[in-house]
Amino acid sequence: MIKIAIDWSVTKDMVYTQDGKKVKKIPATKESFQKFLDKLNGDIGLYFEAGGGDVFKLMANQKGYKIFTIPGKRTKEERESLNIEKTDENDVVIIHSMAVNKPKMFRQFNERDILVSKICIAFKSRHDVEESLVRAKNRLFALEGQMDLLNIPKKDREKRIQNKKAIIEQLEKDFTYETRSLEKLVKQHPLWESYFKDEKGIGPAVAGGIISQVKDVTRFDDKYSLRHYAGMGMVRKKENQNFNHKLKRALYFFATGIIKNKNPKWRELYDNMKIYYADKHSDWRPGKVNNYAIKFVQTKFLDNFYKKSLEIG
Secondary structure (H helix, E strand, C coil): EEEEEECCCCCEEEEEECCCCCEEEECCCCHHHHHHHHCCCEEEEEEECCCCCCHHHHHHHHCCCCEEEEEEHHHHHHHHHCCCCCHHHHHHHHHHHHHHHHHHHHHCCCCHHHHHHHHHHHHHHHHHHHHHHHHHHHHHHHHHHHHHHHHCCCHHHHHHHHHHHHHHHHHHHHHHHHHHHHHHHHHHCHHHHHHHHHCCCCCCHHHHHHHHHHHHHHHHHCCHHHHHHHHHCHHHHCCCCCCCCHHHHHHHHHHHHHHCCCCCCCCHHHHHHHHHHHHCCCCCCHHHHHHHHHHHHHHHHHHHHHHHHHHCC
Protein backbone atom coordinates (compact mmCIF):
# COMPACT_ATOMS: atom_id res chain seq x y z
CA MET A 1 0.00 0.00 0.00
CA ILE A 2 1.26 3.46 -0.92
CA LYS A 3 1.29 5.67 2.20
CA ILE A 4 0.66 9.37 1.79
CA ALA A 5 0.82 11.67 4.82
CA ILE A 6 -1.27 14.87 4.76
CA ASP A 7 -1.12 17.82 7.12
CA TRP A 8 -4.48 19.50 6.47
CA SER A 9 -5.27 23.17 6.87
CA VAL A 10 -8.21 25.53 6.51
CA THR A 11 -6.33 28.82 6.44
CA LYS A 12 -3.31 28.02 4.25
CA ASP A 13 -1.96 25.39 1.87
CA MET A 14 -2.06 21.75 2.91
CA VAL A 15 1.16 19.78 2.61
CA TYR A 16 1.68 16.13 1.79
CA THR A 17 4.47 13.65 1.20
CA GLN A 18 4.49 10.24 -0.43
CA ASP A 19 8.08 9.24 0.22
CA GLY A 20 8.75 11.06 3.50
CA LYS A 21 11.32 13.32 1.87
CA LYS A 22 9.80 15.50 -0.81
CA VAL A 23 6.97 17.67 0.52
CA LYS A 24 4.40 19.23 -1.81
CA LYS A 25 1.59 21.74 -1.27
CA ILE A 26 -2.10 21.75 -2.17
CA PRO A 27 -4.39 24.77 -1.86
CA ALA A 28 -6.76 24.10 1.05
CA THR A 29 -9.90 23.93 -1.09
CA LYS A 30 -12.26 21.11 -1.97
CA GLU A 31 -11.62 21.66 -5.67
CA SER A 32 -7.84 21.33 -5.33
CA PHE A 33 -8.09 18.31 -3.06
CA GLN A 34 -10.48 16.61 -5.48
CA LYS A 35 -7.94 17.09 -8.29
CA PHE A 36 -5.27 15.63 -6.01
CA LEU A 37 -7.41 12.56 -5.31
CA ASP A 38 -8.26 12.10 -8.98
CA LYS A 39 -4.56 11.76 -9.80
CA LEU A 40 -4.00 8.91 -7.33
CA ASN A 41 -3.97 5.31 -8.46
CA GLY A 42 -3.63 1.93 -6.81
CA ASP A 43 -3.80 0.82 -3.20
CA ILE A 44 -3.61 4.14 -1.35
CA GLY A 45 -3.55 4.90 2.36
CA LEU A 46 -3.98 8.52 3.44
CA TYR A 47 -2.63 9.44 6.88
CA PHE A 48 -4.08 12.45 8.72
CA GLU A 49 -4.01 13.89 12.19
CA ALA A 50 -7.28 13.15 13.98
CA GLY A 51 -8.25 16.69 14.95
CA GLY A 52 -9.92 17.92 11.79
CA GLY A 53 -9.97 17.94 8.01
CA ASP A 54 -13.39 16.28 8.00
CA VAL A 55 -14.34 17.44 4.52
CA PHE A 56 -11.09 16.10 3.07
CA LYS A 57 -11.42 12.78 4.88
CA LEU A 58 -14.96 12.29 3.61
CA MET A 59 -13.90 13.15 0.07
CA ALA A 60 -11.09 10.58 0.24
CA ASN A 61 -13.46 8.01 1.71
CA GLN A 62 -15.91 8.52 -1.16
CA LYS A 63 -13.10 7.79 -3.58
CA GLY A 64 -12.52 4.47 -1.82
CA TYR A 65 -9.12 5.23 -0.32
CA LYS A 66 -8.13 3.91 3.09
CA ILE A 67 -7.86 6.62 5.75
CA PHE A 68 -5.82 6.43 8.94
CA THR A 69 -5.65 8.97 11.74
CA ILE A 70 -3.40 9.69 14.69
CA PRO A 71 -3.87 12.20 17.55
CA GLY A 72 -2.00 15.45 16.97
CA LYS A 73 -0.33 15.10 20.35
CA ARG A 74 1.49 12.00 19.08
CA THR A 75 2.97 14.06 16.26
CA LYS A 76 3.99 16.67 18.81
CA GLU A 77 5.61 14.09 21.07
CA GLU A 78 7.54 12.57 18.18
CA ARG A 79 8.67 15.98 16.96
CA GLU A 80 9.87 17.02 20.40
CA SER A 81 11.66 13.71 20.98
CA LEU A 82 13.61 14.37 17.78
CA ASN A 83 14.14 18.03 18.73
CA ILE A 84 12.69 19.19 15.42
CA GLU A 85 11.20 22.64 14.82
CA LYS A 86 7.43 22.79 14.40
CA THR A 87 6.46 23.48 10.81
CA ASP A 88 3.78 21.95 8.59
CA GLU A 89 6.53 20.45 6.43
CA ASN A 90 8.27 18.84 9.40
CA ASP A 91 4.98 17.55 10.83
CA VAL A 92 3.91 15.84 7.62
CA VAL A 93 7.30 14.13 7.34
CA ILE A 94 6.91 12.92 10.93
CA ILE A 95 3.39 11.63 10.21
CA HIS A 96 4.74 9.72 7.22
CA SER A 97 7.61 8.29 9.26
CA MET A 98 5.19 7.07 11.93
CA ALA A 99 2.91 5.59 9.25
CA VAL A 100 5.85 3.54 7.94
CA ASN A 101 7.58 2.65 11.21
CA LYS A 102 4.78 2.76 13.79
CA PRO A 103 1.58 1.92 11.89
CA LYS A 104 -0.15 0.55 15.01
CA MET A 105 -0.26 4.08 16.42
CA PHE A 106 -2.87 4.91 13.77
CA ARG A 107 -6.52 3.88 13.67
CA GLN A 108 -8.42 3.27 10.46
CA PHE A 109 -11.35 5.50 9.58
CA ASN A 110 -14.59 3.53 10.10
CA GLU A 111 -18.35 4.01 9.78
CA ARG A 112 -18.52 5.77 13.14
CA ASP A 113 -15.79 8.18 12.05
CA ILE A 114 -17.68 8.91 8.84
CA LEU A 115 -20.82 9.76 10.83
CA VAL A 116 -18.86 11.96 13.25
CA SER A 117 -17.24 13.81 10.34
CA LYS A 118 -20.68 14.48 8.89
CA ILE A 119 -21.87 15.75 12.29
CA CYS A 120 -18.81 18.03 12.45
CA ILE A 121 -19.59 19.51 9.04
CA ALA A 122 -23.29 19.93 9.86
CA PHE A 123 -22.47 21.53 13.22
CA LYS A 124 -20.09 24.02 11.60
CA SER A 125 -22.62 24.87 8.90
CA ARG A 126 -25.28 25.52 11.55
CA HIS A 127 -22.82 27.60 13.59
CA ASP A 128 -21.90 29.72 10.54
CA VAL A 129 -25.56 30.44 9.77
CA GLU A 130 -26.17 31.30 13.43
CA GLU A 131 -23.31 33.82 13.38
CA SER A 132 -24.65 35.38 10.17
CA LEU A 133 -28.09 35.64 11.75
CA VAL A 134 -26.73 37.40 14.84
CA ARG A 135 -24.76 39.83 12.65
CA ALA A 136 -27.85 40.55 10.52
CA LYS A 137 -29.94 41.34 13.61
CA ASN A 138 -27.19 43.58 14.95
CA ARG A 139 -26.99 45.43 11.63
CA LEU A 140 -30.77 46.01 11.67
CA PHE A 141 -30.56 47.42 15.18
CA ALA A 142 -27.68 49.70 14.16
CA LEU A 143 -29.50 50.80 11.00
CA GLU A 144 -32.58 51.86 12.91
CA GLY A 145 -30.43 54.00 15.18
CA GLN A 146 -28.57 55.56 12.25
CA MET A 147 -31.77 56.47 10.42
CA ASP A 148 -33.04 58.25 13.52
CA LEU A 149 -29.88 60.36 13.59
CA LEU A 150 -29.92 61.05 9.83
CA ASN A 151 -33.63 61.88 9.66
CA ILE A 152 -34.25 59.39 6.85
CA PRO A 153 -37.73 59.82 5.29
CA LYS A 154 -40.34 57.33 6.47
CA LYS A 155 -40.78 55.75 3.01
CA ASP A 156 -37.04 55.08 2.59
CA ARG A 157 -36.76 53.98 6.20
CA GLU A 158 -39.46 51.31 5.81
CA LYS A 159 -37.95 49.98 2.59
CA ARG A 160 -34.49 49.60 4.07
CA ILE A 161 -35.84 47.97 7.22
CA GLN A 162 -37.92 45.52 5.20
CA ASN A 163 -34.85 44.54 3.17
CA LYS A 164 -32.94 43.78 6.35
CA LYS A 165 -35.87 41.87 7.81
CA ALA A 166 -36.13 39.77 4.64
CA ILE A 167 -32.47 38.77 5.05
CA ILE A 168 -33.09 37.85 8.68
CA GLU A 169 -36.17 35.83 7.77
CA GLN A 170 -34.21 33.82 5.19
CA LEU A 171 -31.36 33.21 7.63
CA GLU A 172 -33.86 32.01 10.23
CA LYS A 173 -35.20 29.50 7.69
CA ASP A 174 -31.64 28.42 6.88
CA PHE A 175 -30.89 28.01 10.57
CA THR A 176 -33.97 25.80 11.04
CA TYR A 177 -32.89 23.67 8.08
CA GLU A 178 -29.32 23.34 9.35
CA THR A 179 -30.58 22.43 12.83
CA ARG A 180 -32.80 19.67 11.45
CA SER A 181 -29.96 18.31 9.33
CA LEU A 182 -27.68 18.20 12.39
CA GLU A 183 -30.35 16.57 14.54
CA LYS A 184 -30.96 13.85 11.95
CA LEU A 185 -27.27 12.91 11.97
CA VAL A 186 -26.90 13.09 15.76
CA LYS A 187 -29.81 10.70 16.26
CA GLN A 188 -27.90 8.09 14.22
CA HIS A 189 -24.98 8.19 16.67
CA PRO A 190 -24.92 5.45 19.35
CA LEU A 191 -24.31 8.05 22.05
CA TRP A 192 -27.70 9.59 21.36
CA GLU A 193 -29.60 6.40 22.15
CA SER A 194 -27.34 5.27 24.97
CA TYR A 195 -26.72 8.58 26.71
CA PHE A 196 -28.06 11.91 25.45
CA LYS A 197 -31.63 10.86 24.60
CA ASP A 198 -32.61 10.21 28.21
CA GLU A 199 -31.00 13.38 29.59
CA LYS A 200 -33.77 15.94 30.03
CA GLY A 201 -32.75 19.33 28.72
CA ILE A 202 -30.09 18.06 26.30
CA GLY A 203 -31.28 18.24 22.71
CA PRO A 204 -29.64 16.95 19.52
CA ALA A 205 -28.07 20.35 18.78
CA VAL A 206 -26.18 20.43 22.09
CA ALA A 207 -25.28 16.76 21.74
CA GLY A 208 -24.03 17.46 18.22
CA GLY A 209 -21.83 20.26 19.51
CA ILE A 210 -20.23 17.97 22.08
CA ILE A 211 -19.80 15.02 19.70
CA SER A 212 -18.37 17.21 16.93
CA GLN A 213 -15.77 18.82 19.17
CA VAL A 214 -14.66 15.71 21.06
CA LYS A 215 -14.80 13.39 18.02
CA ASP A 216 -12.84 10.26 18.96
CA VAL A 217 -12.62 10.16 22.74
CA THR A 218 -9.70 7.70 22.62
CA ARG A 219 -7.44 10.53 21.46
CA PHE A 220 -7.50 11.73 25.08
CA ASP A 221 -5.26 9.89 27.53
CA ASP A 222 -7.85 10.11 30.31
CA LYS A 223 -10.82 12.11 31.52
CA TYR A 224 -8.50 14.80 32.85
CA SER A 225 -7.10 15.43 29.37
CA LEU A 226 -10.65 15.86 28.08
CA ARG A 227 -11.44 18.22 30.96
CA HIS A 228 -8.46 20.40 30.05
CA TYR A 229 -9.45 20.33 26.36
CA ALA A 230 -12.92 21.58 27.33
CA GLY A 231 -11.55 24.34 29.56
CA MET A 232 -13.08 22.91 32.71
CA GLY A 233 -11.76 24.45 35.90
CA MET A 234 -11.10 27.73 34.10
CA VAL A 235 -13.55 30.14 35.70
CA ARG A 236 -11.70 33.43 35.42
CA LYS A 237 -11.44 35.02 31.97
CA LYS A 238 -7.72 35.74 32.33
CA GLU A 239 -6.75 32.11 32.81
CA ASN A 240 -5.06 30.02 30.12
CA GLN A 241 -7.23 30.21 27.00
CA ASN A 242 -5.69 27.15 25.31
CA PHE A 243 -8.83 25.03 25.09
CA ASN A 244 -11.65 24.25 22.65
CA HIS A 245 -13.99 27.23 22.89
CA LYS A 246 -16.75 25.56 20.86
CA LEU A 247 -16.81 22.58 23.22
CA LYS A 248 -16.94 24.89 26.21
CA ARG A 249 -19.82 26.78 24.57
CA ALA A 250 -21.68 23.50 23.98
CA LEU A 251 -21.24 22.66 27.67
CA TYR A 252 -22.61 26.09 28.55
CA PHE A 253 -25.80 25.28 26.62
CA PHE A 254 -25.88 21.89 28.35
CA ALA A 255 -25.85 23.68 31.72
CA THR A 256 -28.57 26.18 30.79
CA GLY A 257 -30.68 23.34 29.38
CA ILE A 258 -30.54 21.11 32.45
CA ILE A 259 -31.19 24.04 34.79
CA LYS A 260 -34.13 25.38 32.79
CA ASN A 261 -35.69 21.94 32.27
CA LYS A 262 -34.99 20.78 35.83
CA ASN A 263 -33.08 17.66 34.86
CA PRO A 264 -33.66 15.22 37.78
CA LYS A 265 -29.98 14.35 38.17
CA TRP A 266 -27.93 17.32 37.02
CA ARG A 267 -30.23 20.07 38.30
CA GLU A 268 -30.21 18.52 41.77
CA LEU A 269 -26.42 18.33 41.71
CA TYR A 270 -26.25 21.96 40.57
CA ASP A 271 -28.53 23.10 43.40
CA ASN A 272 -26.55 21.09 45.96
CA MET A 273 -23.24 22.51 44.76
CA LYS A 274 -24.57 26.07 45.02
CA ILE A 275 -25.40 25.39 48.67
CA TYR A 276 -22.00 23.74 49.20
CA TYR A 277 -19.97 26.62 47.74
CA ALA A 278 -22.08 29.27 49.47
CA ASP A 279 -21.56 27.60 52.85
CA LYS A 280 -17.86 26.96 52.30
CA HIS A 281 -17.09 30.43 50.93
CA SER A 282 -19.32 32.92 52.71
CA ASP A 283 -17.36 35.80 51.16
CA TRP A 284 -18.19 34.76 47.59
CA ARG A 285 -20.75 36.70 45.62
CA PRO A 286 -23.79 34.79 44.23
CA GLY A 287 -22.41 35.02 40.69
CA LYS A 288 -19.16 33.32 41.66
CA VAL A 289 -21.03 30.61 43.58
CA ASN A 290 -23.19 30.01 40.50
CA ASN A 291 -20.18 29.81 38.17
CA TYR A 292 -18.39 27.26 40.30
CA ALA A 293 -21.53 25.16 40.70
CA ILE A 294 -22.03 25.13 36.94
CA LYS A 295 -18.39 24.20 36.30
CA PHE A 296 -18.66 21.32 38.76
CA VAL A 297 -21.75 19.93 37.04
CA GLN A 298 -20.23 20.38 33.58
CA THR A 299 -17.10 18.52 34.68
CA LYS A 300 -19.06 15.59 36.11
CA PHE A 301 -21.19 15.43 32.98
CA LEU A 302 -18.06 15.42 30.81
CA ASP A 303 -16.59 12.60 32.92
CA ASN A 304 -19.76 10.57 32.35
CA PHE A 305 -19.60 11.32 28.64
CA TYR A 306 -16.00 10.12 28.52
CA LYS A 307 -16.86 6.89 30.32
CA LYS A 308 -19.93 6.18 28.17
CA SER A 309 -17.97 6.89 24.97
CA LEU A 310 -15.35 4.33 25.94
CA GLU A 311 -18.04 1.78 26.78
CA ILE A 312 -19.70 1.93 23.36
CA GLY A 313 -16.29 1.69 21.64
